[in-house]
Amino acid sequence: MTEAQWFREAVVYQIYPRSFQDSNGDGIGDLRGIIDRLDYLKTLGVDVLWLSPIYTSPQDDNGYDIADYQDIDPTFGTLADVDELIAQAHARGIRLVMDLVVNHTSDEHPWFVESRSSTDNPKRDWYWWRAPRETADGGTGAPTNWESFFSGPAWELDEATGEYYLHLFSRKQPDLNWENPEVREAVYAMMRWWLDRGVDGFRMDVINMISKVTSLPDGEPIPGDSGLGDGTQHFLNGPRIHEFLQEMHAAVFEGRAEKLLTVGETPGVTVDDAVLYTDPARREVDMVFQFEHVGLDHGDHKWDPRTLDLRDLKKSLGRWQDGLAETGWNSLYWNNHDQPRAVSRFGSDAPEHRIASAKLLGTVLHLHRGTPYVYQGEELGMTNVPFPTADDFLDIESVNYYRAAVASGSDAASVLDALRTGSRDNARSPMQWDSTEHSGFTSGTPWFGVNPNYTEINAEAELADDDSVFHHYRRVIELRHTEPAVGHGDFRMLAADHPELYAFTRAHDGVELLVVANFSDSELALDGPDALDDLDGWADATLLLGNVGDPTSVTGPLRAWEARVLRR
Incomplete structure (x- = not known):
């Protein structure tokens, strides 16, 4: 095995910091808590830690709205804590990968504060600004009909300048204009700064959205009377995406890429797209996250759940295995911070089957060709959360959908059932460490309620039981390290x-x-x-x-x- 292929025998563990381990009793997980649990991760045998965002943020979208790329949100700690985490992880033979969110920033980032200050500010063109357009009734409205991923229009009117800015996600997450070379160089400089600090790579959030069709045309109308359209054809895998990623590789990774891990989150990507993104000769990224298999239990949309047909799952994952067999590389995952718990979704969380099905899922996934990702608590068989009411959801996507769906006349009970099945909040309940109050996650009041089954499902109990889900995952990971066929x-x-x-x-x-x-x-x-x-x-x-x-x-x-x- 060459140094450049090290990730073929590696397993990545994703940490959602605010829900992993709280060290100071404020109810929110932090960097010191992660440091305190490194020996647990060493015992599990993982090779890489991927941290969801820990940067300075107003936390409108749980840290994916970044106000300062080169500082740490006080919620999580300090830059000194990051340095110690890197050093402590490296001492245990574990690499550290940071989340990179550069399709958009927070509206509180200094770049955007400048950009919105006036129409002639030097940073005005760092974001997508457009004048209002006339509507059929003689008024004015958004520049295009695009819908945000978090419901509602993807444009927000800025009263001070009279123009709209684009936000594919929350209105507090304005999209960066990657057509501007100054934007790209600012991003590359930030990335080099983190690598120089000792970080071992990046997971790149919605990276295939950074290139837009510059005319920003209307999207296909979405059925219904919202008046909004699907603009994805104009920004998913956009016209300059490969150029931008190759430029990024040359500016940031050249000369050190073989020791790093780069994975792009790429919604809507096809197998053919992925071959281009991950072909080593093209020098873009090592692997991508695709979403085909996690859409197989959806009907017309995410909030329209249906029973998964295993034959569809095999057809999908098999096609990706075949498609990247000669060129490129797969990333393998059942769940992450944006997906429901794997055992509740693909297995069975019935008490008599949960342990066996959780182990089965780990076995099947990790024996595929590609680099497996374990989401915190997956190795314990953690399950979806039993949300009693709509008020128990905190995730902006879930809250916005519930409000919009009920307002449009959908049955509230049916909408609530869909949220219970598919909400991102299922993945964000605190890590279940032991059977003490709040599952050993915090000595204070947790920011999000602990799943009530923590007294039965927790790390302390599973570490003591050689037949537990944890020890099965440990053996599966060890098999990848010791059996070259894997x-x-x-x-x-x-x-x-x-x-x-x-x-x-x-x-x-x-x-x-x-x-x-x-x-x-x-x-x-x-x-x-x-x-x-x-x-x-x-x-x-x-x-x-x-x-x-x-x-x-x-x-x-x-x-x-x-x-x-x-x-x-």
């Missing part, structure tokens, strides 16, 4: 049309692995209809990993939510 083998999907069996092989240098998993509550025969038609060669294989105890036969029926990894 990090470097090819991938072949099996039983693609089976509704309950997930099966595939990995092969490398004369070694072949077979992964089989039963995504159901019932026993499943491996040699049944549409299942595996050639098990003879596996009868004497070695069982590398299982999740529900040793089977009587490595090729015998799978128990409910059972997964096995065989080696020959």
